Amino acid sequence: MSSPDPxxxxxxxxxxxxxxxxGxxxxxLxxxxxxxxESVESLPGVENIVYEWRKEYAGPLLKRTEDAYYLLVPERxxxxxADHLDISEPEKAAVIDVHRRTVAARTNAPEEPPESGAYVALGRDV
Structure with a gap:
């Protein structure tokens, strides 16, 4: 399995x-x-984490394509x-914003996730 082209x-x-x-x-970025x-792919794997989130959270899967999952999960x-990434707070905020904009653009989700929610886009294992 390999990472999709970002x-x-x-x-x-x-x-x-x-x-x-x-900035x-x-x-x-x-x-x-x-x-x-890559961190999601290595442990536990994209398919596994999406499966777990679907069991744990109410309706996290907003859209699935051949190449990606678009999800709404708790902010936490x-x-x-972030614990697994060695990035600054501004970089973390930027990563989250790229995911937010991507999910909002590629699904019917509102531009801003609901309170206490966050968007995540994950490339499917190929």
Whole structure:
């Protein structure tokens, strides 16, 4: 299994805009997005984590395509992800914003997730 191209999962224009808005380096943001995807793939795996979230949370799967899952999960999930990534707070906020914009653009979800919720886009194992 391999990571999807982050340019496929996340549009280059979105990554560039978020990096600019957040004042973070665009290449470092791309690297953080890849690191996040790889960390999910390595443990427990994309398919497994989506399965677990579907059992644990009420209706987290917003959309599934051949290439990706688009999810709404509790905000605390991002805290757990951040523990596995060695990134600054501004980079973490930028990663979350790329996911937010991507999920909102590719699903019928509102631009902002409901209170205490967060969006996550995960490339499916290929």
């Amino acid at each position: 340019g496929t999962l996340f549009e280059e224009s979105v990554v560039a805009a978020v990096a600019d808005d957040a 973070v380096d665009e290449d470092e 791309r690297a953080a997005l890849v690191d996040h995807q 999930v991002w805290s757990e992800f």
